[in-house]
Amino acid sequence: MEPTTKEYTNGEVTIVWQAHKCIHSANCVKNNPAVFQPKEKPWIKADASSTEKIIETINKCPSGALTYYRNDEKSS
Ligand code: SF4
Structure with a gap:
């Protein structure tokens, strides 16, 4: 099976999620339940909190399933 990588952005930061690396610790859900909603589809709501809070989470x-890049850094 191909590894699944999904990206979600709020316009400032892009959350990169690699499903095959996730160990379902739920740290993300506990730290930032507004953004990480495992029962929803898509499960990551990138617009639901600040960029800084997303990075902290x-x-x-x-x-290492969750990584991010700032959108203004990708093109440079
Ligand atoms: S993405 Fe990371 S923090 Fe969230 S459930 Fe998976 S391993 Fe845990």
Whole structure:
């Protein structure tokens, strides 16, 4: 099976989620339930909190399944 990578953006930051790396620790859900909603589709609501809070949450993901890039950095 191909690894699944999905991207979600709020216009400033892009959340990159690699499904095959996720160990379902739910750290993201606990830290930022407005954005990470596993029962919803899509499960990541990138618009639901500030960019800084999203980055802080991603930095707490223990598996590396969640990463991000700032949209203005990608083109440079
Ligand atoms: S914090 Fe990372 S490993 Fe844990 S559920 Fe969220 S994406 Fe998966």
